[in-house]
Amino acid sequence: MTPIHTRITVGVAKPLRFLHVTDSHLISADERDSERKRELARQRREAYDKHGFDCCRRGLDAAFDYARRRNEPVLHTGDLIDFVSYRNLELAREKLSSVDCFFAAGNHEFSKYVGEAQEDEAYKLDSLPLVAPAFPNDLRFAARLAGGVNLVAVDNTYGQVRHQELERFRAEIAKGYPILLLLHVPLYTRELYREQIEVRKAESASLMGCPAEHPARNDAQCPDADTLAFIDFLKGQTLVKAVLAGHLHYDWEGPLYGDVTQYVTAGSFLGRAREIEVA
Numbered sequence: 001m002t003p004i005h006t007r008i009t010v011g012v013a014k015p016l017r018f019l020h021v022t023d024s025h026l027i028s029a030d031e032r033d034s035e036r037k038r039e040l041a042r043q044r045r046e047a048y049d050k051h052g053f054d055c056c057r058r059g060l061d062a063a064f065d066y067a068r069r070r071n072e073p074v075l076h077t078g079d080l081i082d083f084v085s086y087r088n089l090e091l092a093r094e095k096l097s098s099v100d101c102f103f104a105a106g107n108h109e110f111s112k113y114v115g116e117a118q119e120d121e122a123y124k125l126d127s128l129p130l131v132a133p134a135f136p137n138d139l140r141f142a143a144r145l146a147g148g149v150n151l152v153a154v155d156n157t158y159g160q161v162r163h164q165e166l167e168r169f170r171a172e173i174a175k176g177y178p179i180l181l182l183l184h185v186p187l188y189t190r191e192l193y194r195e196q197i198e199v200r201k202a203e204s205a206s207l208m209g210c211p212a213e214h215p216a217r218n219d220a221q222c223p224d225a226d227t228l229a230f231i232d233f234l235k236g237q238t239l240v241k242a243v244l245a246g247h248l249h250y251d252w253e254g255p256l257y258g259d260v261t262q263y264v265t266a267g268s269f270l271g272r273a274r275e276i277e278v279a
């Protein structure tokens with residue numbers, strides 16, 4: 001596994017290195033899970049295997065091995081598991097305990113059967129108590145100070161941010177440290193929207209905060225009032241130095257607002273990761 005390299009300048013005294021890993025999509029189920037769940041695992045494995053045999057597990061292991069060898073904390077932006085199963089949660093616990101990982105949740109963390117239902121807050125709440133203990137930090141919101149940089153992970157799994165998370169984000173801004181913001185769903189920009197819809201011909205923009213003239217083409221992703229308030233607040237913050245995201249499964253970087261760049265990293269099931277030097 002050879003990661004792509006990114007340098008982010010925030011003005012810390014001693015440079016830091018992180019490995020951004022995202023969208024690992026572990027796809028296991030065993031006898032503790034239902035027959036329906038085991039069948040889902042078979043189907044999903046067949047779909048992912050076109051990227052290489054057992055690519056989900058192997059991609060994650062390769063990325064985590066890389067991080068361990070170099071003693072780099074992992075910044076994971078979600079979809080570590082493809083769906084909720086006993087075996088996937090057991091694997092999540094096992095893999096996450098083998099590295100120093102700071103984690104932002106993805107939509108698949110709460111998915112019981114992929115694509116079975118409209119995924120919304122109620123759907124998430126149904127899975128959250130079972131899923132949360134397998135992960136190293138709060139899946140709604142987390143912050144960690146590392147070498148003078150504040151790592152902040154905000155749950156935006158369905159393209160929405162709740163007002164509770166905005167309040168917690170405000171409190172982190174008030175601490176005054178430069179911030180690397182981890183999100184699962186990338187923020188809308190005109191360029192990224194064009195990439196998704198016009199270049200890649202995606203059915204849905206799969207971005208947070210799509211404006212009316214560039215609809216997400218998916219009701220769940222139309223930003224609600226709390227989400228718009230979060231985006232509005234974020235755009236005024238000079239302490240946020242970069243946004244790291246996943247969800248799209250391909251590498252992308254582009255200006256977000258002001259001097260802030262958004263980095264989207266490809267899925268680790270594709271053997272990809274991004275090594276970030278923060279200077």
Ligand SMILES: [Fe+2]
Nearest residue numbers: 023079108247
């Ligand atoms: Fe994903």
